Amino acid sequence: MSFHVFLIYFSSFSSILPVIIGGMRYSYVIKNKPYKWLFLYSVFIFLLELVTVYVSHYKINTHFIINIWGIIELIILYNVYSFVLPQKKKRLYLIISIYVLVSIGVLLLKSTNIISDISNSLSAFLLTGLALYYFLHLLRTLESTNLLKFPFFWINSGILLNFSAIFLVYLFSHYILFNEHTAIRQLWDIVYGMLIVYRIFLAIGLWYSKPQ
Amino acid sequence: MNVYLTVIVGVMIVLLMAVFIIVFVVFYQRKQLQQRVNWQVIEESYQSQLLEASLRGQEAERRRIADDLHDDIGTLLSATRLNLAHALRSFQNPGDAEKLVIQSKALLDDAISNVRKLSQSLKPSSLDSFGLSAALEEFAQKMTQRTSVEINFEEKSKMPKLIPAFELTLYRIAQELVGNSLRHANASRINIYLYIQNMKIILIVQDNGIGFNWEFVQQQGKSGYGLKNIESRLRIMNGSFVFGEPDGVGTKTTIIIPLGL
Numbered sequence: 001m002s003f004h005v006f007l008i009y010f011s012s013f014s015s016i017l018p019v020i021i022g023g024m025r026y027s028y029v030i031k032n033k034p035y036k037w038l039f040l041y042s043v044f045i046f047l048l049e050l051v052t053v054y055v056s057h058y059k060i061n062t063h064f065i066i067n068i069w070g071i072i073e074l075i076i077l078y079n080v081y082s083f084v085l086p087q088k089k090k091r092l093y094l095i096i097s098i099y100v101l102v103s104i105g106v107l108l109l110k111s112t113n114i115i116s117d118i119s120n121s122l123s124a125f126l127l128t129g130l131a132l133y134y135f136l137h138l139l140r141t142l143e144s145t146n147l148l149k150f151p152f153f154w155i156n157s158g159i160l161l162n163f164s165a166i167f168l169v170y171l172f173s174h175y176i177l178f179n180e181h182t183a184i185r186q187l188w189d190i191v192y193g194m195l196i197v198y199r200i201f202l203a204i205g206l207w208y209s210k211p212q
Numbered sequence: 213m214n215v216y217l218t219v220i221v222g223v224m225i226v227l228l229m230a231v232f233i234i235v236f237v238v239f240y241q242r243k244q245l246q247q248r249v250n251w252q253v254i255e256e257s258y259q260s261q262l263l264e265a266s267l268r269g270q271e272a273e274r275r276r277i278a279d280d281l282h283d284d285i286g287t288l289l290s291a292t293r294l295n296l297a298h299a300l301r302s303f304q305n306p307g308d309a310e311k312l313v314i315q316s317k318a319l320l321d322d323a324i325s326n327v328r329k330l331s332q333s334l335k336p337s338s339l340d341s342f343g344l345s346a347a348l349e350e351f352a353q354k355m356t357q358r359t360s361v362e363i364n365f366e367e368k369s370k371m372p373k374l375i376p377a378f379e380l381t382l383y384r385i386a387q388e389l390v391g392n393s394l395r396h397a398n399a400s401r402i403n404i405y406l407y408i409q410n411m412k413i414i415l416i417v418q419d420n421g422i423g424f425n426w427e428f429v430q431q432q433g434k435s436g437y438g439l440k441n442i443e444s445r446l447r448i449m450n451g452s453f454v455f456g457e458p459d460g461v462g463t464k465t466t467i468i469i470p471l472g473l
């Protein structure tokens with residue numbers, strides 16, 4: 001098994017980590033809207049990874065799943081942020097609506113069988129912006145006395161690291177795929193690596209959802 | 213391979229920036245929390261200083277009342293008692309008895325007068341009956357009679373009837389400021405102004421004395437209990453005060469209290 005294949009499987013099965021931790025903290029997670037949504041989101045990711053692994057086993061193109069999941073993921077995470085960021089709901093929903101319209105338009109115009117660079121990089125860009133804005137909000141409000149034990153700090157850090165890194169990968173994915181296609185595998189390794197980091201951070205966040 | 217390498221380097225730079233932001237948030241937040249704790253400590257220490265000043269003020273007032281009672285009224289009553297005892301023994305000599313009774317009456321008059329003065333200094337009756345302006349007017353007149361300093365009061369705009377606690381606080385502040393000018397300023401004239409401006413009560417006490425550098429006093433931490441007492445009273449009323457030296461001469465203290473209490 002090559003390193004690339006190992007990373008794909010490791011990344012796929014790392015999605016079980018937040019599900020297990022969320023399950024362990026279920027009694028706390030269920031009482032809190034953002035964490036409840038994040039737990040459901042983790043379950044979704046896990047199921048999606050299972051489907052992707054199963055479908056790819058039969059050599060079926062899974063890019064359409066990634067494209068559609070990119071839109072759903074942004075909607076879920078924006079919804080989660082709408083619980084933790086006060087007074088910004090209208091603006092958040094407006095951004096989501098514009099993004100969804102643009103993404104669907106792009107997907108309809110282009111093929112769904114290749115990864116949509118515009119839709120996914122736009123999604124990564126918006127989520128990076130939101131993560132940065134949340135950090136600003138944290139510094140302004142001093143919500144927590146110990147950030148390292150504050151659940152949403154870890155979740156937000158995971159979002160920032162993952163989506164800021166994959167933004168560039170998605171942005172240039174088409175160019176590299178069609179011009180330097182031998183290098184695309186290394187680029188996807190970055191995405192898988194960041195997904196592992198993201199899921200670990202998500203799990204840490206859900207672990208700290210127990211009130212300290 | 214150029215674009216591929218550029219993307220790899222770009223991703224690394226973005227990741228480094230993201231890590232830097234996360235670390236920065238953690239450290240900056242800790243620093244801010246530490247600052248907040250420090251501010252709380254300073255605020256608590258300041259509050260306790262204000263409370264101490266207020267208690268000291270009360271203690272000084274009680275001591276003054278006790279001294280007045282003991283030295284003036286107590287002495288007068290003791291003398292009266294002694295006179296009456298002599299008068300009792302002098303009934304065989306009606307002339308002496310009459311003289312002693314007259315003396316006793318005079319002593320009792322003095323005692324009554326002193327009790328009135330004491331009561332007046334605790335809470336002037338004019339404050340309840342005629343309001344703050346009348347009380348300050350009376351205060352200015354009495355202080356002018358008692359001291360060699362010319363004290364004037366001017367009501368610059370018609371004052372409405374305020375709640376008693378409010379009026380008493382302003383009266384006490386005026387008393388304290390005039391007292392400060394008399395004690396420390398070496399002034400020959402003190403003016404008290406009272407008016408309403410933009411829904412705020414303004415009380416100004418201005419003297420032509422040697423002046424007072426409030427910033428220097430604050431920096432040296434030498435702010436007296438009287439001033440802390442004023443500050444403590446003003447805090448309750450959500451008010452503030454400003455010190456200044458009009459034309460470089462004397463001291464002008466402006467007390468500002470928002471109406472609507």
